[in-house]
Amino acid sequence: MKDDKQNFVLFAVIAALILFGWPLIQGKFFPTANPPVTKIEGGKTKPVANPAADPAADGAAAIGDRNAVIASTPRIRIETPRVSGSINLKGARIDDLVLKGYDETVAKNSPPIRLLSPAGAPDAYFASFGWRAQGLAPPAADAVWTPSGATTLTPTTPVTLDAANATGQRFRIQIAVDQDYMFTVRQTVLNAGTAPVPVATYGLVNRVGISKDPSSMTIHVGPMSVDNGGAHYRPDYKDIDEATQKFTTTGGWLGFTDKYWLTALVPDQGQAFDGQFRAGANKAYQADYALQPKQVAPGQSITQVSRFFAGAKEVRLLDRYTDQAGGVAKLDYAIDWGWFRIVEKPIFYYLDWLFRMVGNFGVAIILLTVTIRGLLFPIAQRQFKSMAAMRAVQPKMKLLQEKYKDDKVRMQQEVMALYKAEKVNPLAGCAPTLLQIPIMYALYKVLMLTIEMRHQPFVAWIKDLSAPDPLTPLNLFGLLPFTPPHMIAIGVVPIILGISMYFQFKLNPTPMDDTQKQVFKLLPWVLMFVMAPFAVGLQVYWITSNVLTIIQQKLLYARHPGLKVPVTK
Numbered sequence: 001m002k003d004d005k006q007n008f009v010l011f012a013v014i015a016a017l018i019l020f021g022w023p024l025i026q027g028k029f030f031p032t033a034n035p036p037v038t039k040i041e042g043g044k045t046k047p048v049a050n051p052a053a054d055p056a057a058d059g060a061a062a063i064g065d066r067n068a069v070i071a072s073t074p075r076i077r078i079e080t081p082r083v084s085g086s087i088n089l090k091g092a093r094i095d096d097l098v099l100k101g102y103d104e105t106v107a108k109n110s111p112p113i114r115l116l117s118p119a120g121a122p123d124a125y126f127a128s129f130g131w132r133a134q135g136l137a138p139p140a141a142d143a144v145w146t147p148s149g150a151t152t153l154t155p156t157t158p159v160t161l162d163a164a165n166a167t168g169q170r171f172r173i174q175i176a177v178d179q180d181y182m183f184t185v186r187q188t189v190l191n192a193g194t195a196p197v198p199v200a201t202y203g204l205v206n207r208v209g210i211s212k213d214p215s216s217m218t219i220h221v222g223p224m225s226v227d228n229g230g231a232h233y234r235p236d237y238k239d240i241d242e243a244t245q246k247f248t249t250t251g252g253w254l255g256f257t258d259k260y261w262l263t264a265l266v267p268d269q270g271q272a273f274d275g276q277f278r279a280g281a282n283k284a285y286q287a288d289y290a291l292q293p294k295q296v297a298p299g300q301s302i303t304q305v306s307r308f309f310a311g312a313k314e315v316r317l318l319d320r321y322t323d324q325a326g327g328v329a330k331l332d333y334a335i336d337w338g339w340f341r342i343v344e345k346p347i348f349y350y351l352d353w354l355f356r357m358v359g360n361f362g363v364a365i366i367l368l369t370v371t372i373r374g375l376l377f378p379i380a381q382r383q384f385k386s387m388a389a390m391r392a393v394q395p396k397m398k399l400l401q402e403k404y405k406d407d408k409v410r411m412q413q414e415v416m417a418l419y420k421a422e423k424v425n426p427l428a429g430c431a432p433t434l435l436q437i438p439i440m441y442a443l444y445k446v447l448m449l450t451i452e453m454r455h456q457p458f459v460a461w462i463k464d465l466s467a468p469d470p471l472t473p474l475n476l477f478g479l480l481p482f483t484p485p486h487m488i489a490i491g492v493v494p495i496i497l498g499i500s501m502y503f504q505f506k507l508n509p510t511p512m513d514d515t516q517k518q519v520f521k522l523l524p525w526v527l528m529f530v531m532a533p534f535a536v537g538l539q540v541y542w543i544t545s546n547v548l549t550i551i552q553q554k555l556l557y558a559r560h561p562g563l564k565v566p567v568t569k
Helices: 002-029 066-071 237-242 315-323 338-358 361-403 408-422 428-449 492-507 514-531 536-559
Strands: 075-079 083-088 093-103 112-116 125-131 146-154 157-164 169-177 182-191 197-199 201-208 222-227 230-233 245-250 253-257 261-266 272-281 284-291 294-296 301-312
Touching: 075 093, 093 301, 112 125, 112 261, 112 301, 125 182, 125 261, 125 301, 146 169, 182 197, 201 253, 201 261, 201 301, 222 237, 222 245, 222 272, 222 284, 237 272, 253 284, 261 284, 294 301, 315 338, 338 361, 338 428, 361 408, 361 428, 361 536, 428 536, 492 514, 492 536, 514 536
Parallel strands: 075 146
Antiparallel strands: 075 083, 083 093, 093 112, 093 125, 125 201, 146 157, 157 169, 169 182, 182 301, 197 294, 201 284, 222 230, 222 253, 245 272, 253 261, 261 301, 272 284
């Protein structure tokens, strides 16, 4: 009895640590889906001088109204099925881009996602392309380029920008865009001068402030590159503040990744380039690359082609850009699938296929759960068979424990011999649970990472399956004018999850040990608090799995009634 009390006290302490310590662990390793957005202000964008690529990256000294900043410079409109915005002729920057298909929130009148903004506006974020000023005199950073041809950039009408210098070189930037989010930039230099000139193109992405999305051990947000054959989730912004991150490679790309959005510079995949991430003044961060210089003789010209991705990290789209002829190496790795990529991507594609079939992601998750439980059913059958066998040997094992209670080593030997004689595997019953762990984690990653799940409704108040349940009875479901602390703001769906776990545990055979009984009574409610901050979609999966388990247990108990009979001491 004394040992039982000590065990129960120990369990209570562990449960308390899980309950109150989990928010800290969850925040670091499993960030809350779609947390509240916090505004990050930025000032003048002034990166440090870069010998590899002289960037036109200085912004206005004061933050101004975005519309006013955009209207203050001549521009070429961008209009495609997926994006709209404009190209700044002053500096030839792509610095105004809105994603048409994605809204900031689930509110009815929510504005669309703005990905790029010009320097001098809040949250400045832009791309620029030019030439190194080492033996060549390219247009100045504030030069106004002359457009020719189309007046609006569309998938069928590229735009051309021209400029010249005083030494006889003429510069041209042609920008094209596809139906989605990929820009193609052709940079041409015609040497009409009297001497050879070294020509080396560069590209840059500059942003003020860090990402509004939380980065964690499981989901990378921030600088990223693919170089030297591998995908590198670069150190976070604080590390770049301390030291510039440099690399040299042939093929690959570099840029900034948010949870759902990506900007990526893609140099010519057949040429070597120098890439780097660096910090500037006023919380400005820049990714840039420069090609090696090539001599262009008088009367000759050279054209170098790069690409720029700016848009949503859609799984199928990134896979297509990666796999198509002349594709971008490992662009699909912009989604941080991690070690369970081999499980997560098939789950995503199957879940996405179900969604396309039924039109509701919540229903698709339920069907996914039914599929997984169906696949695991033979294993579950073996689990119950193992439970029945373990039940049968419990009286014999109890006798051994009493007989050898003073000799623990001998007792363990005799118990193992009993298992062998009765052909019982005590670990067999754990198989379905162990298999569920990678599946649960994979589904967690799918719900957290893939934009296809973002803002997907289910029923009634559930408007976003990738976010936590917004309703809680603690404020009478929003009727009372206060927001409960995050740790105790348990939503309706987590409560249903706790109830489903309670009834599932109730169907399990009653354990002999009093401490185990207390554990099984408290565990559903501890897990309810643990799961509350996770995406509703993950909770829907678990609730459905619990309901199917309850049905399965009832059927199997009907076939094996001895499983429910408590073992007497």
